[in-house]
Each structure stands twice: as structure tokens, then as C-alpha cells.
Amino acid sequence: MLETFFNWDIIKAAWPILLAGLGNTVLLSLVVVPLGLFGGLILSVLAGVRNPWVRWPLMAWVDFFRAFPPLVLLIFLYAGSPFVGVQLSGFLCVCIAFFLNTGAYYGEILRAGIESVPSGQIDAARSTGLGRLQTMGYVVLPQAVRNVLPDLLSNTLEVIKLTSLGSVVAMPELLFQARQAQSVTYNPTPIVLAALVYFVMLWPLVRLLSRLENRAVARA
Amino acid sequence: MSNWERFIDTFFNAQVMARYLPDILYGTLITIQLAALVIASGLVAGLALALLRSLGLRPVNLLIVFTVDLFRALPPLVIIVFIYFGLPTAGISPSSFVSTWLSLTLVLMAFSEEIFWAGIISIPKGQWEAARSTGLSYGQALLNVVLPQALRLTIPPLTNRTIAITKGTALGSVVALSEILGMASSAVSNSYNPSPLTLGAAAYVILFFPMVVLGRWLETRMRWKR
Incomplete structure (x- = not known):
């Protein structure tokens, strides 16, 4: 059994290959997480617009990309792009797909956070002479992010x-x-090893999330 | 042909779509079966683990927490690939359907156990004590008093998580499962036209968009009263 799933010779041979993969996974995460957050930030700030011509299409956009499996989006970009005359690289496809998919999820979370900030905060900030953007950046967003931090972390894990x-x-x-x-x-063995690497890398985050969630329930 | 016509001809080719519609419908059927099975088995397993955890047996609980952590930390695709490509080496060869079903069930089990457990511990101790003091047994108190209240709290997060995991049925295409994406992809390579993929995308939207809207509705409907 150990010979099959945890073969020491294969571990030694495969380790450098997996290590290169791990590096790319980390780099990719460092690109797509900020990209998704950026997309979500745009969506959540726009969600504050009262105009129904902005509001409803925005909600439809978010729900559409939450309903769409990310793999389908990715394959669509990757397999579809040659037919319009360009072959997008795998990396570019992943970036676009993640911007659309995870942007929608981050957007929903940030929107809930922004809505959780009492409107008195905005009135007070505006009355001290801060502009709309300044109010958003210095007063609303810092509180909003703190209120939904567990959800933001949970989505980042995903x-x-x-x-x-x-x-x-x-x-x-x-x-x-x-x-x-x-x-x-x-x-x-290499797949078992990769699973192990994922687990070791992400377990601390899972533990932290579990604690944060339990604390949130205990407070409510 | 103008650019616009060429675009329509490429991605919305009616002829190609008509030819591969039966394939996509077959794939949709597989996706629905798989999704229904995953939801049923994942939620039942998650609830069972949460109930087991409520008994408060320390070694059992450590094992449950570890299992839950494991399947929350591993990407579903890694689990699918391990079951489908790894297990055959040990003499067990699950089909692509079984591999995908089992993987997503384990993932949904882990996430739903966390949510059910959070619901159970959110019920104040007084509820337990009151129920037990009226003469209800532990099981009766759990089933008739605690769970009905706990489940109500868990419905919105559970719905959203279930949708997110059920969308993972598309991952089955990686292990050659002929669900929507798998059927669409092979149709694209057979017809050398991406229209089947458009059709498949539409099938996903028709299946999952109502679920997302339902999730949003439940969220506002059952928001925690503070």
C-alpha cells in the first residue's frame, strides 16, 4: 500500500517537479486573488448606485457569473478564442475567468460589508468635508472589510x-x-504528494476560518 | 460576410447547434442526476457527522474535525483526479461518474457539517435544558426542539455553498464524464465549431441561474434578526 501511494523513490524524483508547480500555484494565486478583489470592489461600489438601469443589470451580471461553473468559463475562453482568430494563453484565460467569476463572489461579499456600515458614518464623513471617493476609501471600506473579513478569507481559500x-x-x-x-x-504518489502540499499550505487558513466562523455564531 | 455575421456563424451556428442538441441534452441529464445525488448524499452525510459530533465524544470529534478540515483544504479537482487516476493502481477502478460523485459528496459533506454544527451550537443551552426537563430524551430534544431551530439558520449559507459545490459537476469532464461540458467539448472538436459550447453554457445558466436567484431570495428572507 505504502509502496503504491507513498513510494519514497518516486517522492524523491517528483519533488523538484512538484516544487516548481507549487511556485506557480503561489504566483498564480498572487495574481488572481488581487484581480478578483479588484473586480469585486468595482461591482460592490457600483452596487450603491440607486439608478435601476445600473442596479438590475449589475445584479444580473453577478448572479450570472455565480451560476456559471468557472471551468466552463475557462474552457469557453480557451477553446473558443481560436475561432475568433486569437489563441489566448492558458494564463490569460485563467486571469479573465477568475476576474469574472471570483470578482462576482468578492463583489457580493463586499456589497454586504458596505451595506453593514451605518449611513450615519457616511453622513458624518461627508459633513467633515470629505469627497464621495474619500468617504468610500477612508471611512466606509475599512469598516466594511472588517465586518466581512471571515467571508473574504473563506472566498480567498476557494x-x-x-x-x-x-x-x-x-x-x-x-x-x-x-x-x-x-x-x-x-x-x-505524485498526486498524493500534491494533495499533501495543498493540505499543508491551506490547513492553517481552514483552522483560522473555522475559529472565526464559530466566534461569529457565538456572538449572534 | 460581415464581422458580425461571421461571429454569429461561429458561436451561434444553428446547424451545428441542431445537430448536437441531443448530445447536450443527454449531458444535461447526466449533470442533473449527478447534482441530485451529490446534494442528497453530501447533505445527509454532513448532517450525520454534525449529529455525531453533538454527542461530545472527544476522539470521534477530533476525527470529524480533521476529516472536515481535510476536505475543506483540498481542491475538488485534486480529489477527483486522485480517485479516478490514483485508486486503480490499488485495484479499485471507480467509473468517472462514481469518482466525481464521491469527490463532490465528500466536499459537500465537509462544508455542510461545518454549517450544521454552527447551527446546532448557536441554539442557547436553555432550549436544551427546557426540552430535557419536560421529559424529552436526548434524541427527542435534538430532533424536535434543537434541529428545527438550527436548520432554519443554516438554510441560506447551506444553499449558497451547495450551489457552489454542485457547479463542480463540470469538473467531471476532466475524467471523461459525459456531462454537459464533456459532451460540449467533444462536440466542438468533432464539428470544429464552438457553438456546442455556447449551447452547453446556456444549459448551465438555465440549470443554475434559478438556484442562485433562489439563494439570494432565501438570504434576504431568512436574514438573522438581531
Whole structure:
């Protein structure tokens, strides 16, 4: 059993390959998390606009991308782009897909956060002479982010896990490298190792989230 | 042909769509079956674990927490790939349907256990004590007093999480499951036209958009009264 799933020789051989994959997973996460946050920030600030011509299309946009499986979006971009005459790289497709998909999720979370800030805060900030943007940036957003921090972290965990989809469009991240190593060695050890790496990397975040969630429930 | 016509001809080619519509419908059927199975088994397993945890047996609880943490930390695609490509080496060869179902069930089990557990511990101790003092047994108190209140709190987060995990059925296409995305992708390579993918995308939107709207409605409807 150990010989099959945790073969020491294969671990030694596959480790450098997986390490390169881990590096790419970390880099990819460092690109797509800020990208998603940026998309979400735009959506959540726009959600404050009262005009129904802005409000309803925005809500439809968010719900559309929450309903759409990210893998389908990714494949659509990757397989569809050659037909309009450009082959988008796997990396670019992942960036666009994550901007749209995780942007919608972050947007919903940030919107809830912004709505949780009492309107008196905005009135007070405006009356001290701050502009609309200044009020948003210095008064509303810092409080909003603090109020929904557990949700933001929870979504970030999901985004990091989701970078494994990059393997489908041949991005050399952790899962892709593990599958390469597995198909060369005919042994599942590299996949077990990759799973272990994901777990070790993300367990602290899961523990932290679990504590934050329990505390939120205890307070309510 | 103008650019616009060429675009329509490429992504919304009626002929290609008509030819592959039966395939996509078949894929939709597989997706619905898989999604229904995942939701049923994942939620039942999650609730069972949460109830088991409420008994307060320390070694059992440590094991539950570890299992839940494990399946919250691992990307679903990694679990699917392990079950489908890894287990056969040990002599067990689950089909692509079973691999996808099992993986998503484990993930939904982990997330729903956390949510059910949060719901159970959010019920004030007084409710337990009052129920037990009227002569209800532990099981009766749990079933008739605590769970009905706890479940109400869990419905909105549970709905959103369930939708997010159920969308993962598309991951089955990676292990050659002929669900919507798998059918659409092979249709694209057969017809050398991306219209089947447009059709598949539409199928996903028709399936999941109402669920997302339902989730949003439940969220506002059942918001915690403070």
C-alpha cells in the first residue's frame, strides 16, 4: 500500500517537479486573488448606485457569473478564442475567468460589508468635508472589510483551491505537474504528494476560518 | 460576410447547434442526476457527522474535525483526479461518474457539517435544558426542539455553498464524464465549431441561474434578526 501511494523513490524524483508547480500555484494565486478583489470592489461600489438601469443589470451580471461553473468559463475562453482568430494563453484565460467569476463572489461579499456600515458614518464623513471617493476609501471600506473579513478569507481559500483548474488549460501549476509526474511514473504518489502540499499550505487558513466562523455564531 | 455575421456563424451556428442538441441534452441529464445525488448524499452525510459530533465524544470529534478540515483544504479537482487516476493502481477502478460523485459528496459533506454544527451550537443551552426537563430524551430534544431551530439558520449559507459545490459537476469532464461540458467539448472538436459550447453554457445558466436567484431570495428572507 505504502509502496503504491507513498513510494519514497518516486517522492524523491517528483519533488523538484512538484516544487516548481507549487511556485506557480503561489504566483498564480498572487495574481488572481488581487484581480478578483479588484473586480469585486468595482461591482460592490457600483452596487450603491440607486439608478435601476445600473442596479438590475449589475445584479444580473453577478448572479450570472455565480451560476456559471468557472471551468466552463475557462474552457469557453480557451477553446473558443481560436475561432475568433486569437489563441489566448492558458494564463490569460485563467486571469479573465477568475476576474469574472471570483470578482462576482468578492463583489457580493463586499456589497454586504458596505451595506453593514451605518449611513450615519457616511453622513458624518461627508459633513467633515470629505469627497464621495474619500468617504468610500477612508471611512466606509475599512469598516466594511472588517465586518466581512471571515467571508473574504473563506472566498480567498476557494480561489486558491480553484487555481487547480489551471491544469486543464496546461498551466504548469501544482496539480498539472503532479499529473505529469504521475503519467511518467505510472504511480499515484505524485498526486498524493500534491494533495499533501495543498493540505499543508491551506490547513492553517481552514483552522483560522473555522475559529472565526464559530466566534461569529457565538456572538449572534 | 460581415464581422458580425461571421461571429454569429461561429458561436451561434444553428446547424451545428441542431445537430448536437441531443448530445447536450443527454449531458444535461447526466449533470442533473449527478447534482441530485451529490446534494442528497453530501447533505445527509454532513448532517450525520454534525449529529455525531453533538454527542461530545472527544476522539470521534477530533476525527470529524480533521476529516472536515481535510476536505475543506483540498481542491475538488485534486480529489477527483486522485480517485479516478490514483485508486486503480490499488485495484479499485471507480467509473468517472462514481469518482466525481464521491469527490463532490465528500466536499459537500465537509462544508455542510461545518454549517450544521454552527447551527446546532448557536441554539442557547436553555432550549436544551427546557426540552430535557419536560421529559424529552436526548434524541427527542435534538430532533424536535434543537434541529428545527438550527436548520432554519443554516438554510441560506447551506444553499449558497451547495450551489457552489454542485457547479463542480463540470469538473467531471476532466475524467471523461459525459456531462454537459464533456459532451460540449467533444462536440466542438468533432464539428470544429464552438457553438456546442455556447449551447452547453446556456444549459448551465438555465440549470443554475434559478438556484442562485433562489439563494439570494432565501438570504434576504431568512436574514438573522438581531
